[in-house]
Amino acid sequence: MKLLDRFLDGDRIALSRVITLLENDRNRRSAILDRLYPRSGNARRIGITGPPGSGKSTLTDRLTKQLRISGRTVGIIAVDPTSPFTGGALLGDRLRMQGSWDDPQVFLRSLADRSHTGGLSEATPHAMTALDAFGKDVIIVETVGVGQSTLDVSDVSDTTVVLLTPESGDSIQAMKAGLMEIADVLVVNKADREGADRFAAELRTIVDLGRWEEGWKPPVLSVSARDNTGMDGLYEKLDAHGDYLAGEGRLRRRRMRQGRSAIEKALGEMWRGRLTKLRDADCTMDRLSERVARREIHPLAAAGELMDELSV
């Protein structure tokens, strides 16, 4: 049987292979998605993001167990950074996600970001599509440890959870922009540590001052994922946000916005692909670079010329 037939037959090995091909094989990626994309869209997608060491994997592990208790199947994509110097990566999220290792209804895949900026790898949305088409009820995507502007997770999640720790306090000013704005739910993890209450109160003030969609003000929750305290409150809020999205076509609107962003990203990739080809094959780039260096033409105009050439 061919790979995609085995996939649709529920073969986990095939699911695993398909994710690899979606990652590696640019030539066949589109053909694979032709089969899988129409079968996706049913899963609830939860994004978990936050600074390094904030407890994303531990929280994901807990959340997974809870989802399984409520009878839902789970797919997880955990992203860790690739070294820009060697291209290698150490993927360690599995270390803290061993709570459901023997549960056949949980599938966890670690991906290296392959130097893609934005907190996810380029193939992450496709891997999520695969898990979705495979029939997972909930997909959790865990980003690399992020700072301010790695916000791709909000483009692939129905609900985005931003995880912080009391130690994140000092950088909170900078986080007002970006990370804070994509949060549907804010979690202060390691809430047993000193300063956690004050920090949570500060976060609430920032949320109060910020803008949010009508009908949903991002709640701030204090938990300890390690000690399993306060987690019930998080599960409730996740369900509540799911209900909120289900109303008045909100989920459809959110996914449309995400669809637009996905198309734009794909277009960007295609252009870059063409540009690389052009650079390899043609001397147009050399000619233009020389003219830019001689100040005969400025870079924007040169890019415009290239654009014209690429469009034919």
Next chain:
Amino acid sequence: MTDNIRVLVAKPGLDGHDRGAKVVAGALRDAGMEVIYTGLRQTPEMIAEAAVQEDVDVVALSILSGAHMTIFPRVMDLLRERGVDHMLLTGGGIIPKSDGDELAKLGVGKLFGPGTSTRDIIAYINEEVARRRVADEI
């Protein structure tokens, strides 16, 4: 294809000495590989499951406890059971050559002892993976 080699580095059993596993994991990463590190106290079942979900090219085990004649064959069986025996099962530790020869008959790859240069391990993995990779028909 972008040929990122994926390696699962695991430490089965109860002995807590994971320095060797960490050194190897770091060296493989620096050689451009994607290393999934699962840490200490892994059972053969956990290792086989992780190998399947991560679709690795290589499963590398560090065994210092003397249990290699039990663990390697067990992991090999579990990989076969799951239909992923194209993966290279290799590793290192305190393993007598005669035991290594016997394990090789079962399909286990080369095993590396103390004093091995990480360069030799990297070269071996590169070579084996190139030989073992299969193209899928979609």
